Amino acid sequence: MRFLNYGRAIALPFIILFFSACNSSPPPPEIKLLKDIDFELHKIDAVKYAPDEYNKFKVNLRVLKDKIVQEESKFSIFRNYESIQKNIRDIIADGKKLLIDINEDKSKRKEIISDKIKKLEDKARIINELTLKVNVGASTRKLLTKGDIAIREAKASIDIERYDSTMEKVESATALLNEAEKLVIPTLKRYSQNDIINKWRKSVRDAIEESKRKKMAAIVVDKAERTLTLYKTGKILQVFNIGFGRYGYRDKLFSGDDATPEGRYKIIKKSGKGESKYYKALLLDYPNQEDRKEFLKAKKRGLISKNARIGGLIEIHGGGEDSTTNGCIALENSHMDELFDKVAIGTPVTIVGATSIENELYFGLKELEGNSNLIKR
Template sequence: MPQELELLEKQEVNLWKSGAQIYAPVEYNNYKTSISRIRESLIKEKSRFAWFQDYEDIQSELRNILQTGYSLNINISNKKKKTNETISNKILFAKNRIETIKGLTGMINEGRLARKDLIRAELLLSEAITRYNNNDYDTAEKKLNDLSEYIKVSEKMILPILNRYADKNHIRKWQKMVDETIAESKKKGIPAIIVNKSERTLVLYKNGVPVWTYNVGLGRNGSLDKQRSGDNSTPEGKYRITQKKSESRYHKALLLNYPNEEDRKNFILAKKNGLIPAKAGIGGLIEIHGGGRNSMTYGCIAMDNSKIDHIFKIVPVGTPVTIVGAVDYNNKFSSAIEGL
C-alpha cells in the first residue's frame, strides 16, 4: 500500500477538525470526492493479481490530493484568522455601542425604558465572547447579530428624545424664550426663573442677572415637552407663578399657569393631527416643589426642601418661569449623541 495513503487519512481528519466543512465547504467537498475516487482506484488495484498491481499512478494522484489538502489547510487558516479579526471587531463595536447607549440612558429619566433591552444585549454579548474564546465563530456571530437587534430597539427608544436637543429649530426657540425672560427681569427689576432640562438646573435671576443655580428633578418623561394629561412630561414654555403653597404634599410648592394659551393651541392641533388620544385631557397642576431633586415626578420640577424654602421667600406670585430643553447648541445631550 502507498505510504501517502496514511498521510492522507491523517490530513483528512485534521482538516475536518479545523472546520474545513465550514470555512471552505466547496473546496473541502471536492477534496473529499477526490479521496473517494482514489480509494475506489485502490480497491480496484488491490483486486488485481499481485504480479500485475501497479500503484505508480495512484501514488501520483495521492500526492496531488495531499498537496490540495495542504493548500486547503492554508486557506482555512487564513479564513479563520480573518473571521477571528472580524468577530473581534464586532465584539468591540457591540461593547462600545452598549456602553454608549447605557451612558445615554443614564442621562434621561426615559432611559429606564431602554435598559431592559440593553441587559439582554449584554447577556448575548457575554455569550458571544465565550463562544469566540472557544473558537466557535459561527455561534458567536449569531449571538452578535441577535444582540444588535436589542441595541437598535434601545436606540429607537431614546435617540428621538435626545435628538430634540440637537435640533437647531428647538434651540433657537428655547434661546428666544430665555432671552425674553431675562430681558423682562432686567427691564422690570423683578426675579425670574429659567429651568434648563438638559442640565437639570433652575437658575434664579434678579434684574436680569443670574444669582443662584439649583439642581432639579423632572418628570418621569421630563426630557419631552408635555402634550397631555398623564404623559409624565415636563412642559416647555413661558409661564408664571400663580400661587405659592406654604403647605404642600411635597413640602412647599410654586404653582405655574400650565396650560397657558400656547399649550392649549398645541394641544388642540396635536389632537386634530391624531398625535394624542381623542379622549385625552390637557392636564395641569404643574409646580416647582420640594421633595428632593433626585425624585422623578409626574411632570413637575422637584428641588431639595432647603432650596425651595430659599426660593419661596424671594419670588412673588407673577414671577416669570421659563422652562426650556437647552440654552445653547453645545448642550450635554447634543454632545453626547454626536457621532452616533
C-alpha cells in the first residue's frame, strides 16, 4: 500500500506536466501573415521604392524572429508568446502601411510615366504628319524611327513595372523627338509669321490687280494650300491641286536644294505634248533679278556654299500632283491640258508660301508647340 502511494506521488507531477504542456501557449497565428507581408514587400521591390522604411521593417522583423526563436527554445510548459503579441501587431501594421504606400507610389509613377508616353506618341504623330507635308530629309525620318522604337520599349518596360528602365527610354525618346522637331520648326515658322505672310498677300493682290487692269490671265501658286489658281481679268477662273518637290515648302536658295522658288515670275516657254518628259510644261524665268540678288546675299552671309550655283529650269508641268519634282510645280495631265490652253508666253506667275495665317502648317506648328509645352510640365 505504501508502495502504491509512493508511485502515485511520482506519477502525479508528470501527469500535471503533461496536461500543462497540452495547455501551453501556441505560436501566434499572425506569424504567417507577417511572412506573407514580408514576401509581398520583397516581390514589389520595397528596397528600391522605400529603402529606409523597408530596412526598418526588416530590422524589426529580425528582432522579432530572435524573440520567437528564444521563446521556442524553452520547454513548452514555459513558453509564453503573449509578451511579443503587441510587437507582432505593430510590425504587421507597419508592413501593411508600407505595402499600401509603395503600391500607391508605383501607381502614381505609372500614371505620370504613362502620361509622358502618351504625349510623346502624340508628338511623334504630329511630327510624322508634318514631315509628310514638309519633307525635311532622311535625318528627320531616322530620328523619328529611333524615337518610335524608344517609345515602344518604354511601353514594354512599364507593363512589367520596370519604371527606372521606362524613364530611361522616355528620356531617350524625348531627346530624339526634340532633335526631329528642331529640323522641322524652321520651315514651319515661315508660315506663321505675319510679316512674311503680309508680304505674300501683297504679291497676290498685286498679281490679281494686274490681271484685272490688263484684262489678262495670271497664275497664283499657294504652297500651303497646294493649289494653283488661274485668274482672268482679276477673277478666279479655275483652281487646280498641285504637287512639288520634297523640299517644296522652302524658298529656293541654290541649285539642287529641291525647293520651289517664291516670287513674281512669267512664262517664257511652252512645251507641248512630246516636247517635255513631263507631258506638257510651262518654263518660268527663274532666276529673276530678285532671286540673283538674294542668292548673292546668302553666299556673303555663309548660308550657302561659295561653290553653289543658283539653278534654273523651274517649270509648271504635268506628271501628276503626287509626282516628286526637283522644285517644279506638278499638275495632273488633264489639268495641265486645261491650263496650257489658257495661258501664253508672258503670263505672270506668282508663287507664295501662304495667303493666310490660318494655314495647315501654322496649325501644325501650334499643335507641335502645344504638345512640347505639355511634355515640359
